[in-house]
Amino acid sequence: MSISTRKNTQQVLVGNVKVGGDAPIVVQSMTNTDTADIAGTVRQIAELSTAGSELVRITVNTEEAAKAVYEIRNQLDKQGYSVPIIGDFHFNGHKLLEKYPDCAAALDKYRINPGNVGRGKSRDPQFQQMIEFACKYDKPVRIGVNGGSLDQAVLTRLLDENRDRAVPLELSAITREAIILSALESAAKAQDIGLGKDKIILSCKISNVQDLISIYQDLSGRADYALHLGLTEAGMGSKGIVSSSAALSVLMQQGIGDTIRISLTPEPGAARTKEVVVAQEILQTMGFRAFTPMVIACPGCGRTTSDYFQKLALDIQNYLRDQMPVWKNKYQGVENMEVAVMGCVVNGPGESKNANIGISLPGTGESPVAPVYEDGEKTVTLKGDRIAEEFHDLVERYIERTYGSK
Secondary structure (H helix, E strand, O other), X not given: OOHHHOOOOOOEEEOOEEEOOOOOOEEXXXXXXXXXXXXXXXXXXXXXXXXXXXXXXXXXXXXXXXXXXHHHHHHHHHOOOOOOEEEEEOOOHHHHHHHOHHHHHHOOEEEEOOOOOOOHHHHHHHHHXXXXXXXXXXXXXXXXXXXXXXOHHHHHHHHHHHHOOOOOOOHHHHHHHHHHHHHHHHHHHHHHHOOOHHHEEEEEEOOOHHHHHHHHHHHHHHOOOEEEEOOOOOEEHHHHHHHHHHHHHHHHHOOOOOEEOOOEEOOOOOOOOHHHHHHHHHHXXXXXXXXXXXXXXXXXXXOOOOOHHHHHHHHHHHHHHHHHHHHHHHOOOHHHOEEEEEOOOOOHHHHHHHOOEEEEOOOOOOOOEEEEEEOOEEEEEEEXXXXXXXXXXXXXXXXXXXXXXX
């Protein structure tokens, strides 16, 4: 499926990044630093941007955080990072935007949760105040509804209406509808206040995969706002990756979604950039975008009792990704390249021929030679103790020769 078959949505400009319309699906991430820690937050935003995050959201929850935003933006600009910064507001955003105009002006987008913008009688005035700031500073807004912080007034209203039905709906159906209505009604209020449709992005996040798919399918059919996708509280490790991939891939295959975030719980000591890598890999394996050369490698079996090919595949994969911040401007199209690192003669030559460049390493009991294929033709056979280093050099020369003149 090509990007052109995505469902038509209103395009929104977030800083220098287009979201929706005919723009590519955008990768987003979020910091987990204390925003008041300017140096730490700048460092993490820079890391996320370098990894490929095209939008970065930060928490703005205290006066200290709000005070820090202007300097965070200033330092990023000085270091050459133009990545748009989004302010994540809950409960007190109206106060912070009013008290700290430098913060309001420095952010590229505001994120508002209708369930947390205010309670009771204070909800509508505080929501209006935040939208008015968005209008004043010409900022787009993501109206982000979460299942865990759903606007209880909307849910209560729908539950009351459901009691009068001849055949009442199940609670899960009512909850899904409440999430959708919270987003749509809030967007309509924002437009009534004066915010244009080209300044509004919607999201309706929940942690259940099937519910998330159902909600976005329904939402996309009822409005043409740009949509941000994400499975909230996806979890840690393989669970978070698998559940996010399952939910978002189904939706994107149906043409739904303009920007995505993978909400992984970081494993102890793991880089925050993992969520960016996963988002990119989902988009690339689905065929929507290309970010970095892909490494094809076999899973290993009884023919590959040595871990040599595994180490080489990991080394090449890390090398390619580490080089992309430089290569994306130097080697046009290199992100579409495929490299095969195979472990035995069964599928090794075939997969290597199909890749741009590939190596078929010797399996258990096979001759200690490693044929290398470039664009389907065998170019050299490597032997000895320096196979890894020599293949590494061949990959570099192939990239320079193939993409360096473009």
